[in-house]
Amino acid sequence: MTLLFASAPFSTWQLADQLGPHICILKTHMDLLEDFNRESMLRLRDIAAKHDFLIMEDRKFADIGQTVQLQYTSGPFSTQLWTDMVTAHSLPGPGILTALQQASRPEQACVLIAEMSSAGTLTSKSYTEATVKMAEDFPDFVLGFVCQSRVSHNPGHIHMTPGVRLDASGDSLGQQYCDPGCAVTERGADIIIVGRGIVASANPEEAALRYKKAAYDAYLSTLSSK
Incomplete structure (x- = not known):
């Protein structure tokens, strides 16, 4: 299960340490933190090593190669230095x-972003297919996709489904949710991406455990149905 943090620096590190045993990837948006610095970077790496999870900065790069390379390696976030994936x-x-x-x-x-969970997304079928083809040309670098369905038949590609929430509905800004069971059994998710369902919970660790169990139970049900 992956988890998105978009909260204040103190609670970010506190939550990362608290929830680390229950997640496989920490998905971050570090440009939301006002005082992210080298010390923050090293602290996050230490927490990841302690709990054996990976760090994915959800930077959603989308520019020409030279610009993206500079965004990745320099600037206030120096993303290349502290992430496992982007x-x-x-x-x-x-x-x-x-x-x-x-x-x-x-x-x-x-x-790669192959599909999005927002209403009215422009990621059409042909766009998604072209994205998968591009991934096939970089087998040693593209780990998989953020997607809403099983977009690739390559067993080496990991499918990560965002917009997962136990009380599946939506929000006023176009987000569309699905529950863990739907994400795993119907959409073919290998990893569920959970944000507000955990971060905004009164007890984040308890919420993380509920999501972890729901996703794993859904996975087991796919095995019994084969």
Whole structure:
């Protein structure tokens, strides 16, 4: 299960440490934190090592190769230094992956945005298919996809489904939710991405455990149905 943090710095580190045993990837939006610095970066890496989870900065890179490479390696966030993977749009073409891969360590990866969970998204079927084709051309760098369905038949691709919430409904800004069972059994998610369902909960750790159990139970049900 992945978890999105978009809260204040203190609670971010506190929650990362509290929930670390229950997640496989921490999905961050560090540009929402006002005082992110090198000390913050090292602290987050230490927490990830302690609990054995990976860090994915949800940067959604979407520019020409040279610009993206500079955004990735420099600036106030120096994303390349502290992440295990980043997200990117396929819209600019394969140059964006070439640029990111050139600047990455061998163990780092990219996750492509193939589909989105917002109402009215422009990620059409042909766009998604082109995104998957682009991923196939970078087998050593593209880990998988953020998506709403099983977009690739390649068993090496990881499918991460966002917009997962136990009380599935939506919000006033176009977000559309599905519950963990639907994400795993109907949409083929390998990993569920949970944000407000945990972060906005009165007891985040208890909420994380509920999501973890719901997703795992759904996974077991797919095995029994085969």
